[in-house]
Amino acid sequence: MRPDWLGALCRIVWPRNRKVAVGLVILLVLVAVAVVGPVLISMLLGQHAGELHAGGSLEPPSGRHWLGTTTAGEDVLAQLVTGTRTSLLVGLTGGAISTGLAVLLGVISGYSTGKTGAALTAFVNIFLVIPGLPLLIIIASYTQGRGGWIMVAVIIGLTSWPGGARVKRAQTLSLRNRDFVQAARYAGESKVRTVLFELVPHLAPLIASTFLFAVVSSIAAEAGLTFIGAGNPTTISWGTMIFWAQTQGALLSGAWWWFVPPGLCIALVGTAAGLINFGVDELSDPRLRGRRAGGRRKARQVPAAVVEAA
Amino acid sequence: MTAAPLVAEAAEAILQAVGVTKRIPLHGRDRGRAVHALNGVDLTLRRGQILALVGESGSGKSTLARLLALGDTPTDGEIRFAGKQVRPGRRADRRAHFGRVQMVLQDPFSSLNNLHRVRYILSRPLRNFGRTSPAEIEGRILELLERVNLTPATDFIDKFPHELSGGQRQRIAIARALAAEPVVLLGDEPVSMLDVSIRLDILNLLAELRDRDGLAMLYITHDIASARYFADEISVMYAGHIVESGPAEQVTQEPKHPYTKLLLAASPNPDRLTVGTEAEDVDVDVDEKDLAEPPNLLAEPVGCPFAHRCPDAAPVCSATAPPTHSFAAGQLARCWLYDS
Numbered sequence: 001m002r003p004d005w006l007g008a009l010c011r012i013v014w015p016r017n018r019k020v021a022v023g024l025v026i027l028l029v030l031v032a033v034a035v036v037g038p039v040l041i042s043m044l045l046g047q048h049a050g051e052l053h054a055g056g057s058l059e060p061p062s063g064r065h066w067l068g069t070t071t072a073g074e075d076v077l078a079q080l081v082t083g084t085r086t087s088l089l090v091g092l093t094g095g096a097i098s099t100g101l102a103v104l105l106g107v108i109s110g111y112s113t114g115k116t117g118a119a120l121t122a123f124v125n126i127f128l129v130i131p132g133l134p135l136l137i138i139i140a141s142y143t144q145g146r147g148g149w150i151m152v153a154v155i156i157g158l159t160s161w162p163g164g165a166r167v168k169r170a171q172t173l174s175l176r177n178r179d180f181v182q183a184a185r186y187a188g189e190s191k192v193r194t195v196l197f198e199l200v201p202h203l204a205p206l207i208a209s210t211f212l213f214a215v216v217s218s219i220a221a222e223a224g225l226t227f228i229g230a231g232n233p234t235t236i237s238w239g240t241m242i243f244w245a246q247t248q249g250a251l252l253s254g255a256w257w258w259f260v261p262p263g264l265c266i267a268l269v270g271t272a273a274g275l276i277n278f279g280v281d282e283l284s285d286p287r288l289r290g291r292r293a294g295g296r297r298k299a300r301q302v303p304a305a306v307v308e309a310a
Numbered sequence: 311m312t313a314a315p316l317v318a319e320a321a322e323a324i325l326q327a328v329g330v331t332k333r334i335p336l337h338g339r340d341r342g343r344a345v346h347a348l349n350g351v352d353l354t355l356r357r358g359q360i361l362a363l364v365g366e367s368g369s370g371k372s373t374l375a376r377l378l379a380l381g382d383t384p385t386d387g388e389i390r391f392a393g394k395q396v397r398p399g400r401r402a403d404r405r406a407h408f409g410r411v412q413m414v415l416q417d418p419f420s421s422l423n424n425l426h427r428v429r430y431i432l433s434r435p436l437r438n439f440g441r442t443s444p445a446e447i448e449g450r451i452l453e454l455l456e457r458v459n460l461t462p463a464t465d466f467i468d469k470f471p472h473e474l475s476g477g478q479r480q481r482i483a484i485a486r487a488l489a490a491e492p493v494v495l496l497g498d499e500p501v502s503m504l505d506v507s508i509r510l511d512i513l514n515l516l517a518e519l520r521d522r523d524g525l526a527m528l529y530i531t532h533d534i535a536s537a538r539y540f541a542d543e544i545s546v547m548y549a550g551h552i553v554e555s556g557p558a559e560q561v562t563q564e565p566k567h568p569y570t571k572l573l574l575a576a577s578p579n580p581d582r583l584t585v586g587t588e589a590e591d592v593d594v595d596v597d598e599k600d601l602a603e604p605p606n607l608l609a610e611p612v613g614c615p616f617a618h619r620c621p622d623a624a625p626v627c628s629a630t631a632p633p634t635h636s637f638a639a640g641q642l643a644r645c646w647l648y649d650s
Contacts, residue, residue: 179421186379187486188408188438201425 021231022274025267034088035064037081070291071248073249080261081235086237087200090153091269094218098156099164099211106168107203111176114235121169126164135159136221140230152225156218164210171206174206210281219269223262238262317611321356324392324526325378325411325494328352329552330387332373336608345607347373349550353525355494360517362529362537362558364573365547369606372416374547375496378528379413380404409439412487415501418479423469428455428482429467435489442527455484458515477508495519497565502535510553513540535577538562546570549605549615555642566635566643568620614646622647 059069067076109120136159143151175181176199184194223239225231233240245251245259250293332348335341346610348370355378357359363371378389381399388644390396391410391581397403415421422431432451436442437508442450448467455463458481471479480500487495500507517540520527531537538558545555546569554567565571614620617627626644635648 033459090371179415179417182381182424183413183415183421183436183483183486186380186408186424187435188405188490191436198423 015020017279019275020279022196023272023278024102026272027276030084030088030265030269032271034079034085037084041075041081048302057060060255067261068255070255070258071250076241076257076261078087078277080238080265082236082261083091083239083241084265086149087222087233087265088240088269090149090156090222090237091215091219093150093153094156094160094221095211095215097154098218099159099207101157101161102164102210102214103200103203103207105161107195107200109165110169110172111199124162124165124169128166130162131252132159132162136225137228137230139224144232144234147239148232149222152222152231156225160214160221164214167210168203169208171203172199199235205280209277212277212280216270216273219266220258223266238265239289250266318609321359323353323354324357324391325355325389326376326393327374327384328388328390328520330374330377330384330389332370332377333385338626339544340608342394343608346609346611347607348377348384349611351547351552352549353378353528353545353552355616357493357526358524359543360520360527360529360541360632362531362534362541362544363547364531364534364537364544366532368549368604369546369547370550373550374500375528375530376377377391378409378494379411379496380546381413385489389583401510409441409490411490411496412420412490412492413496413498414480414487414500415565416478416485417503418483419503421483424471426470427467428469428471428474429470431482432486432489441488441491446490450489455490456486457519458485459511460485480504480512481515484512484519488519490509492525494526494528496530499532500529502532509536516540517610533577534562534573545568549607550611551615551644552639553616553645556637560637560641564641566641566648567616567645568647569616572621589615614644 025289054070057071061068067080069075070079084146092197105120105255107125109117109124111117112120136155139155139159140152143155146156181198184198189198219238221238222231223242224238225241226243227246229243231237231243235277239262241262242259245255245262249260250256330348330353333344335344351370351374353361353363353374359571363374365371373382377384380389380396380398388395394627396407429448429451430537432454433447435452436447437444451467452463454467455461458479460466466474466478466482468544472481474482480503484500495516497599500516502510506514516527516529519525523634529541530538534544534546541555541558542562544558546551546561546567547553547620554561554565554570561570562574565574603618605618611631613626613628613630614623614632617623620627624646631646631648632646634642634644636642637648
């Protein structure tokens, strides 16, 4: 018996929706860059992200330095590629922690009645009203860059879940009284199984979209933290690149090659997440999946056939 | 489909509600108050019999069914299975109860999770109640599908609910209930969401299951005409009280409680088309305005809950709770009219 989610995953991985395909391609390219990029750059171009005076100060893009150099003569392309790795790792880790907490606390506080539910809801509400960014800055300036990118990712994950938890809770509240949840109880299902197999699959699109945007906002939060100097400026990420570009006056000296690429990359991740989100609905709606299976052209014909039949 | 009343009395009582009361506390502005959903209700389901529970919306029919299925706990009174009290607080009791008493919900469009295939939906109770070994599950599912007339069963086993019609979905819901091999089947308006054309099919299917497996059945409905067709016994509910009960023919042909009379007068009945029969005269002298007022479920019940709508109301009706009067053939009515 093949689990349904596997089929759903296959259909998400091979999307027929063009928007989703574009989003996935952007994301996959970035992931590929993060994985093999630093090695490729050092092998093919002989550039290393941390190497000072690899070229002259603030050289514009050239055959040797495809994206120019910084004031210290570091290769911007090598930095961008290494930064992609750090930023994506921060994004994925922070996003995963944040989404995991949001689902856990949201679903439990929504599903359980009585004291447990009330206490959890109060807990979520308290964290919801604590302003996230100041908290993030306070904790980050306390750690002062210790622990590298993992610490940053954990801090971001631990401070960004309450909004998502509230949304999950609201959705769980509306799902828990549906007939099929009650029916699962009569069918002898345990509480845990009812939640995991009847309820959570209905939250899948919500969870997926929360995750996508948690990844993007973690990347942005990391960039923001380092930009204001609360991060660790010695790690190389998109955020630190923009931080150094700003402190070294790249904007004033017109060194666009230094700050535009990392900024563009952050925007690209956001765009990719937005595009992929279009396909997320199909996760929890077998009807949409069925239509996809027939291919695009056939899918367009379905409404016409329905009209004729009616 | 009418059973002789004598047989009805002889059959073994299997699931009983004894003096069951349910108060549902309110929140927000009405905090501290409660809806009096059920007030000391007695109900007995017998093996191989269909009991119809008839009443208007909000009369407590579904609440009673939910309590019988242990979907909720009564405020007072008890649920008995085969004479033994069932404690809803105990997990083991609950589990055993779910394996014996199953419920078919009203809306087949929301009672099936549209993310699961028929195979999964039917396999869960089979696994959970542990009466089928894992290797036999597929065979049992096909058998269940055939039992609810979804044939060829192999065509249905891998379908998603959205690929099925309302009637087919309700058959799946019935098959899921049967998968637990229950002795009692509770139907909470099992046909009211279905097309008129397939209602009879489903009712006949249920009657067939009763005849073949000797299931006890509770059939909740608004429709007293279908209750007469389908059930052996009818209980009429109003505002959380059972106001009349008895053999189906008796209750529909010679209703004793004024509310039952009104219900019957409101339903089309080909036997009653002739002009000037007594049933049609029932509500002649009733003021329409009085009839429009629904019962107040928030107030502590005093007297007869139907008093303010009753065409035959006397002063005593709204002051003191009416006694239960029994008639021939096991018919009971809770009304002051018959107090001599």
